[in-house]
Amino acid sequence: MRDKRSIIIKSPRLQRIRNNLRDVFFQAARSERKRLYNEWRGFLVDPEGKRRSINNFSPEELSRFRQLQERENEITDMINRSILTCAACGKGHRDMVYNKAYDAWYCTECYGLERVTAQRRAKARARNPNKAKSCEEKVIESHSKTFL
Numbered sequence: 001m002r003d004k005r006s007i008i009i010k011s012p013r014l015q016r017i018r019n020n021l022r023d024v025f026f027q028a029a030r031s032e033r034k035r036l037y038n039e040w041r042g043f044l045v046d047p048e049g050k051r052r053s054i055n056n057f058s059p060e061e062l063s064r065f066r067q068l069q070e071r072e073n074e075i076t077d078m079i080n081r082s083i084l085t086c087a088a089c090g091k092g093h094r095d096m097v098y099n100k101a102y103d104a105w106y107c108t109e110c111y112g113l114e115r116v117t118a119q120r121r122a123k124a125r126a127r128n129p130n131k132a133k134s135c136e137e138k139v140i141e142s143h144s145k146t147f148l
């Protein structure tokens, strides 16, 4: 996929179809995530309803427990990076822009905001190119550059 790619739909009818499809995929992913969550949470309670410590799990139980948590995290990450929701604001029924550097989709509103901020930051840097940067400033600047 290209570095930046916008998916903009102008027709309200097509937007409605897009939104409904996103809802279907989002609900399916959320339902699978919830199933995994309930399964690993089940390991924390014994048949009498008492709480179990992870220290008392058998090696097989611990392995399955971690496997379920890992899969749940993968699905959460997949949802957060997908076109189903904006990586910044979490809204889903919007036109989206893909940012390859983050392998994530942003709504056009958040992307525009990030872009304006990045342009301001780049101008400020150009005015003062030799100013020392803190570690935090370097990370922010590197994030910002992906929106230019």
Ligand SMILES: [Zn+2]
Pocket: 086, 087, 088, 089, 090, 091, 106, 107, 108, 109, 110, 111
């Ligand atoms: Zn957004």
